[in-house]
Amino acid sequence: DQQVKQNSPSLSVQEGRISILNCDYTNSMFDYFLWYKKYPAEGPTFLISISSIKDKNEDGRFTVFLNKSAKHLSLHIVPSQPGDSAVYFCAASEYGGSQGNLIFGKGTKLSVKP
Amino acid sequence: ETGVTQTPRHLVMGMTNKKSLKCEQHLGHNAMYWYKQSAKKPLELMFVYSLEERVENNSVPSRFSPECPNSSHLFLHLHTLQPEDSALYLCASSQGGQSYEQYFGPGTRLTVT
Numbered sequence: 001d002q003q004v005k006q007n008s009p010s011l012s013v014q015e016g017r018i019s020i021l022n023c024d025y026t027n028s029m030f031d032y033f034l035w036y037k038k039y040p041a042e043g044p045t046f047l048i049s050i051s052s053i054k055d056k057n058e059d060g061r062f063t064v065f066l067n068k069s070a071k072h073l074s075l076h077i078v079p080s081q082p083g084d085s086a087v088y089f090c091a092a093s094e095y096g097g098s099q100g101n102l103i104f105g106k107g108t109k110l111s112v113k114p
Numbered sequence: 115e116t117g118v119t120q121t122p123r124h125l126v127m128g129m130t131n132k133k134s135l136k137c138e139q140h141l142g143h144n145a146m147y148w149y150k151q152s153a154k155k156p157l158e159l160m161f162v163y164s165l166e167e168r169v170e171n172n173s174v175p176s177r178f179s180p181e182c183p184n185s186s187h188l189f190l191h192l193h194t195l196q197p198e199d200s201a202l203y204l205c206a207s208s209q210g211g212q213s214y215e216q217y218f219g220p221g222t223r224l225t226v227t
Binding site: 004011032034036041042043044045046049089091101102103104105106107 | 118120136153154156157162204205206214215216217218219220222
């Protein structure tokens with residue numbers, strides 16, 4: 001059973017508008033969450049992360065929100081740019097868990113149209 | 115070279131072949147990882163090495179054999195693979211300890227015929 005779920009396989013947004021990518025998790029022991037971005041023919045690149053002691057983390061155009069009670073996190077991209085078109089992966093980890101044991105979702109493909 | 119590099123980028127092999135995937139990290143990290151990404155599936159962690167010692171082996175079949183000769187290099191030796199092993203194999207590295215942020219290579223696209 002998947003512990004990290006990205007239920008939207010794809011999302012299409014107009015340039016300049018907000019992109020909201022969602023992620024749900026089932027393991028209440030997860031305490032650190034990450035978003036990765038992946039372009040075709042490249043490996044995933046780290047984008048932004050959040051610890052479970054926070055509910056928001058912001059880095060430029062990217063903001064991650066965490067709702068622990070709902071076991072839900074989201075990535076907001078404002079404003080969206082065509083270069084943001086990529087597959088976005090949500091990942092989670094449990095403090096004290098196995099070294100580097102990141103659990104990934106299946107990814108959401110974001111298309112930003114000019 | 116910077117970051118994490120992987121060779122080859124593409125590999126086609128028969129089920130009776132033996133081949134190796136290579137990963138090299140230029141970031142001074144002390145932990146390295148092998149992941150498998152199959153179509154329409156999440157990334158699956160295969161192996162973790164920390165300070166050149168294997169610390170994780172997620173029930174991976176023995177036809178996959180990792181080797182970490184030093185903290186900068188990681189290999190995945192392949193033998194008698196099955197067609198269902200065709201996937202993208204990604205290498206990653208991190209600072210280790212409780213550093214969750216992993217840096218990925220571009221991957222090797224493996225096709226088993």
